[in-house]
Amino acid sequence: MATGKPRLGRDMVSFWKSIVFLTTPVILCPLPIYYASSENSKIAACAYAVIIMAVYWTTEVLPLAVTALLPIVLFPMLGVQSSKDVCINYLNDSNFLFVGGLMVAVAMQRWNLHKRIALRTILTVGVEPRWLMLGLMSVTAFLSMWISNTATAAMMVPIAQATMTQLLKDRGLGEKEEDRRQKKILPLDEKTELLSFKSSKSEQSQELPLENIAMEKSDHDDKDDEDLLADQVRLSAEQADKKAKGLLLCICYAANIGGMATLIGTTPNILVAQTVKTLFPKSPGIGFATWFSFGFPTMVVTLLLAWLWLQWQFLDYSCVPSCISQRGCRGRCQRNQNAAGYEAVRRQYAELGPFSFAEMVVLGHFILLVLLWFFRDMTFVKLENGQAAGWAYVFVRGYVTDSSAVVVISLALFIWPSRLPNFLCCRGRGDLHPSEPAPPILDWPTVEQTLPWDVIILLGGGFALADGVKVSGLSAWLGQSFRGLDGFPPVVIVILITVMIAFTTEFSSNTSTAAIFLPILGTLARGVCVHPYYLLVPATIACSFAFMLPVATPPNAIVFSYGRIKVVDMAKSGFVLNLVCLLVLNVAINTYGIPIYGMSQFPSWTTCTANLTTAGPSVTPA
Incomplete structure (x- = not known):
């Protein structure tokens, strides 16, 4: 018992x-x-x-x-709600926008266009740790704007790992401990940051400067020399391990940050666009261009600050201010094209071969898609008749959306050949093979195996939840309940909301967090009489601030699975980064976010549930 x-x-x-x-x-x-x-x-x-x-x-x-x-x-x-009304939320306009974006991303991955972009960027910035980190973060954030952050991190981490392995071998830190002890290691060279190796003590004594008395055989016996050597090896290994941690963490952080820039970058962005349509059907909605106008500059500022923070924590930060002014330091800021890490990246890039016809087709369709999104509905450009500019106005007003553009491009990828067909003028003079159609850029088996159907269902569940909250009257009831917050300044409300969501998403999926909070926040905006976008947009972006725990987001888990990073490393750097990102977000929504979304006054397309006679308070901070 x-x-x-x-x-x-x-x-x-x-x-x-x-x-x-x-x-x-x-x-x-x-x-x-x-x-x-x-x-x-x-x-x-x-x-x-x-x-x-x-x-x-x-x-x-x-x-x-x-x-x-x-x-x-x-x-x-x-x-x-009836089952028919619920099920229609699982494949609506916003979900097809996400599906179409994923199909374009599948095409990029199938023909290795994303890998070519990544390797080319690293070759451009070089493998000096500081600029390598900036290159990795830039290309990871850019790719995460268009393809899933999980796929981006899964591709970038092996590239970074291979580069780091070659860099460590170049410095003698990739060898076994017993092999390292047979060599005598000099201090780090100030210009190259490489470790110098000597095969015998006599060679050391000949090449060491006089002031480096610690390495001279005449002043130390063998035991002291071995102890000093062990200390230097340990110190060099610790420095290399610290740099490797920073280069790995920068990938998962950039993958999370990059998704905030575009409407298809991460699922909460799609959720907020559909939530606005559901709760505020008379609103102009959030399109690709309007979201990008706010999300991209916010992403850039956040990414640069994250780069500076990771430098300060994991790299030698002292070189940054003197990099331009001091000749000795300038060499460290230039690309080291002779380094083994650089050669490893160059080898991977050479394995891709020349720029293929399929890659050019995918790149051309991708650029066309971005242009279609940007110029579909340019609300910031007014024509003579007062109507907004955009190609969508050629058709019936309100009929063509961002999902229409992405589905057109996706359909074209299923038709466009992956190589020039051997037909008519495309046939070479000596080509005697029978004419046959080339395989298309995309085929359905590839899409079927690669498309994350679970994320599409998860998005649909969030849409259904938002629709049910509105139809049942729960949103109106919550609006009445939130009247007590009307006395709080809107700036304080946004700070509290973003902090709460940023730390909640450390323990739950960002999509589920957004699905739970966004319908409530849309109702809260009416209850306290502020512009709904003022609460919904920063809350959505805050869902991407999951930097502290490996379970917070798949990129964190991918990086953590390599075994080099501990939970305390991620938590310590992620906590500060959370605070930095929240500060940037709150400053952004209260500065350029107000004119971008027209939040200077309460909108006419919704109602304030509080008993106020005014049009509603301005969201401009006091």
């Missing part, structure tokens, strides 16, 4: 997911039962479903995509 309780406790810990899954609906069931016969029955039923999904998403007792399917079951059974 004495061992029964400990065993029962261990069994309960082992089956905690099953316990949470079964007990959560039971514990919460008094909520819909109590209000079943009142006029608030739909509100209580929707709140019941939302809380269950929030618990399941946070604890991950079910796969995230499986939890996202719950509205199809819960909303019809609880009388919130």
Whole structure:
């Protein structure tokens, strides 16, 4: 009997997911039962479903995509919405925007265009640690703007790992410990940052400067010399390990930061666009161009500050201010094209071969897609009749969206050949092979295997949740409940929201965090009479600030899986980076964010639920 309780406790810990899954609906069931016969029955039923999904998403007792399917079951059974109305949210306009963007990303990955961009960038900046870090972060952030941050990190980490391995070998730190002890190591050279190796003590004594008495054989016996050698090896290994940690962390951080720049960069961005359409159908909505106008400069500033912070923590920061003024330091800031790491990257780039026809096709379609997104609806350019400029106005107003553009490009990739066909003028004079069509850039088996269907379902669950919150009246009820916050300055509300979301997403998926909070924040904006974008946009971007824990986001987990980084390393650097990013975000939304989204006054396309006679307070900080 004495061992029964400990065993029962261990069994309960082992089956905690099953316990949470079964007990959560039971514990919460008094909520819909109590209000079943009142006029608030739909509100209580929707709140019941939302809380269950929030618990399941946070604890991950079910796969995230499986939890996202719950509205199809819960909303019809609880009388919130019909199954037909719920299911239509799982493949709506915003979801097809995401699917089309993923198809273009699949084409880039299939023909290694993303890898060519990454390697070319590294060859441009060189392998000096500081500029290598900047190159890795820049290309990772850029790729994460268009393809998933997980795929970006999975591609970039091996490239960085191979480069670091060659750099360590170039410095003699990739060898075994017993081999290193047979060599005599000089201090780091100030110009090249490389370790100098000598095969005998006599060679050391001939080439060492007189002031470097510590390495001279005449002043030390063999034991002291070996101890000094061991200290230098240990110090050099620690420095190399520190630099390697910084180069790995910069990839996962840049992958998270880069997604905030574009509407398809990460799933919360798609969620906020659809949430605005659902809660505020009369609003102009958030398009690619308007999001990019705010997200891209915010991303650039955040990325540069992250680069400076990682330099200060993991690299020798003292060279930065003197890099231009001092001749001796300038050499360190130039590319070292003779380094083994640089040669390793050059080899990988050479393996890709010349720029292929398929890569040119994908690049051309990608550039065309970006142009179509930018010039679809240019609200900041007014024509003579007062209408906004954009090619979408050639068609029926409001019919053509960003998803129309990306699906057109995706369809073209299924038709466009991956090489020049041997037909008519494209056939060479000596080509006697029969004419046959070239395979297309994309084929459905490739897309079917590569497309992350779980993320698409997860997005649909977030859309269904937002729609249910609105239809049930839960959003209006929350708006009335938030009246008590009307006395707080809007700036303080945004700071509290972004801090709460940034630290919440460390423990849960950024998509599930956005799906839970965005419908509530849209209602909160009406309750406190501020522009809805003023709360929704920074809250969405804050979902990308997951820098502290390996479980916070897949790029963090990928980097952590290589075994070089400890949890304390990521937590220490990520906590400061969280604070820096939150500061940049709050400054951005209160400066250039106001004119970009027209947030100087309360919009006419929504209503303020508070009993105010004014148009609503300005969101401009005091």
